[in-house]
Amino acid sequence: MSSTKEHCSESEHLKMNQNAKDALAKLHSTYTHLNPSSLQAHQSARQHQPGGNTRTVLHANPFPITFASGNGCTLTSLDGHTYTDFLGEYTAGIYGHNNATIRAAIDESLTRGWSLGGNNRYEKELAKLVCERFTPTMELVRFTNSGTEANMMAVATAIAWTGRKKILVFEGGYHGATLSFRNPPRESATKSVNLPHEWVVGTYNDIERTDEILAALPPKSLAAILVEPMLGNAGAIPGSLPFLQFLRTYASSHDALLIFDEVMTSRLSYRGLGHKLGIQPDLMTLGKWVGGGMSFGAFGGRRDIMEMYDPSKSGSLAHAGTFNNNVISMAAGCAGCKVLDEETTNRLNDLGERLKEMVTDVVEKHFYGNECHPSAADEGSLKGNVYSINPRENCLKMPTRSAIITQNLLPSPSNPTPNLPPAPNQPHTNGTTNNTTPHTHTLSSPQHPHLPPSPPSKPPLSISGLGSILALHFPPSSPYLPSLFYHHMLSRNIYLAERGFMALNIEMGMQEVEMFVQATREFVQRYGEVM
Known part of the structure; x- marks a missing residue:
């Protein structure tokens, strides 16, 4: 049985940290020796990208692995090392790498051309699959290019529907590159570049504190509550059932919308985590796994709300996006939703x-x-x-x-x-x-x-x-x-x-x-x- 720092003196604690630092330095040295091609790729990329990086979360010290290929549940690096992939592209890679059914669907779609500049048959099928799978929440759905866009549109939808400005989010919540509340500012290793909405930041899983924050808001100022049923990037922290029920009750009684960000958690049950918990939001957002692991997002929910986007009606809301219905994502999504059955x-x-x-x-x-x-x-x-x-x-x-x-x-x-x-x-x-x-x-x-x-x-x-x-x-x-x-x-x-x-x-x-x-x-x- 090992001792832990909880039972250590301060000097012992400092020594343990120093020993851990020394052990890490040895692993860094071995890693550098075994991965010269990844190191060279990183150094070359630094000439053209800030820090050799275009996606912050993939940075790692002393330098990140550069992958050459993937197959099944494995990845192979430029240096020829094969790894079992437990990252799963941060939930988007649920199908593994090179799924045969999805690959065949993409290949077939490409034989018919892409960038068609009009409606295509795949988007109709995918919309039906999504609404049927995530019933009863998803009565109508619209597609985007990412989960970030889906959450941006869901927030904009709530503001348009309610005529209000304030959005309640939670510390630790991550809803995309411009909707990040991952850490208190004093603890953040990186700064957020959030959209300038009127954010109200609550404490996840704390009903009492959240109630206090909401009580301090001006009357009829809250447009929506945006929440993950389980915090993803903050460390896979499940929301408690009483907490999520409280949010549902509050939103309903104050004419605000409850938005469940299920970009990640929709894969935790066939109809999504919210459905498993027995809580129905007004709007729901989805991410790339629903698009077969391709560039994809979706937002949808109550019919009366989503009908604001009906272009056949006067005064409808506009929602543009050249690749919202791109044939590759649409075809991959149709195949993927069938692969990932119940x-x-x-x-x-x-x-x-x-x-x-x-x-x-x-x-x-x-x-x-x-x-x-x-x-x-x-x-x-x-x-x-x-x-x-x-x-x-x-x-x-x-x-x-x-x-x-x-x-x-x-x-x-x-x-x-x-x-x-x-x-x-x-x-x-x-x-x-x-x-x-x-x-x-x-x-x-x-x-x-x-x-x-x-x-x-x-x-x-x-x-x-x-x-x-x-x-x-x-x-x-x-x-x-x-x-x-x-x-x-x-x-x-x-x-x-x-x-x-x-x-x-x-x-x-x-x-x-x-x-x-x-x-x-x-x-x-x-x-x-x-x-």
């Missing part, structure tokens, strides 16, 4: 849940030995110390050293894997009073004096998310661990985001999951003493 969707998300359970088990066994840990039961289980979306299962099913999870203990972007609550009426670490129910307590409290003191409630590595979208988390006090894990996984021929984000694809199976779990086991065994 059975395939469920299998993929079950695979992700299994990966999450296995990684959690590896971490708990390494840092806590053979002690009891939360059971993995249905959607309501505690996975990686993250609150479930299912409030019916908000307590552990067997006695553990962890406290009972209550609805006021929710993950947030600043605390994606929260510590378990202290004993009743004892101060939280932030100095506030614990208002949990009387039976909520840690099992090392006076009610259980026979048990030894609890181990740290937050492990130095945890995993959050739902289904096929997951993220790994390390303590903020350990700045080198995310990159250390990233480069360790690269050394095991596994590719994921440097910040720990993962999205599985349909080409994967248990063999790939077991590969990832084994590499994670090797990581905690090798670097556990610096965690």
Whole structure:
């Protein structure tokens, strides 16, 4: 069993960070030696692109891998190294690389020409498939070129519909390049270039704070609430059911629109995560996987709202875009929506849940030995110390050293894997009073004096998310661990985001999951003493 920084002195903590930094430097050196072609490509690109980059999220130190090809669930770099792809193009690559059905559909469409400058048969079929799949929310739909555009149009639609200006979003929310609220400004590594709407930024999963923010707004000023049912880029943080229900109720009672950004989360259930949760938004946005992994986005929802875009009606809203209905994306989308049927969707998300359970088990066994840990039961289980979306299962099913999870203990972007609550009426670490129910307590409290003191409630590595979208988390006090894990996984021929984000694809199976779990086991065994 390894110790963690929670039990370390400040000097020991600093030494562990220095050791992690030294270990990362060694991995950087090996990585540079093994990837000369990627290094050369990066250095050449710096002459023509700022930092050799045209997509910020793909930057990695000391330089990013440049890929030459992809097939199935693997990617091959310019240096000839083949990696199992756990990044999944940040959810857009759900079909893997070079899916035969989608490729055939694209090839067939190209034989008929492209850039037609008019309607084409594929867009009609795709619109029907999308509306039927995402019923009852998606009564009418319009296409865009990306999820960013889809969210921009959804916000513009809400402003036009309500005649109001303010849009409630949430810290940690990411809705596209110009709709980014990923971090508090003081913590952001990069600055946002957001559209100049009247944004109101709330705290995700915090009903009380959100209610206070909304109460402070001028009457009838809120046009819409834009929210992800699970924060994606902030670290796969599920929205709690009570929180999302609160947003639905508030929007309805104040004549504002509820917009679910399901660019990512629409793949977590056949009809989308909102439908699985039993919450119907007024508008819904979709992203590239619905377009077969091509350049694609969509926004739609209530018929009465979307009919504002009916060009046959006087005074309708305009929505332009040369490639909104491009034949490549339309054909790929028609094929992709059929490939990703309900059975395939469920299998993929079950695979992700299994990966999450296995990684959690590896971490708990390494840092806590053979002690009891939360059971993995249905959607309501505690996975990686993250609150479930299912409030019916908000307590552990067997006695553990962890406290009972209550609805006021929710993950947030600043605390994606929260510590378990202290004993009743004892101060939280932030100095506030614990208002949990009387039976909520840690099992090392006076009610259980026979048990030894609890181990740290937050492990130095945890995993959050739902289904096929997951993220790994390390303590903020350990700045080198995310990159250390990233480069360790690269050394095991596994590719994921440097910040720990993962999205599985349909080409994967248990063999790939077991590969990832084994590499994670090797990581905690090798670097556990610096965690």
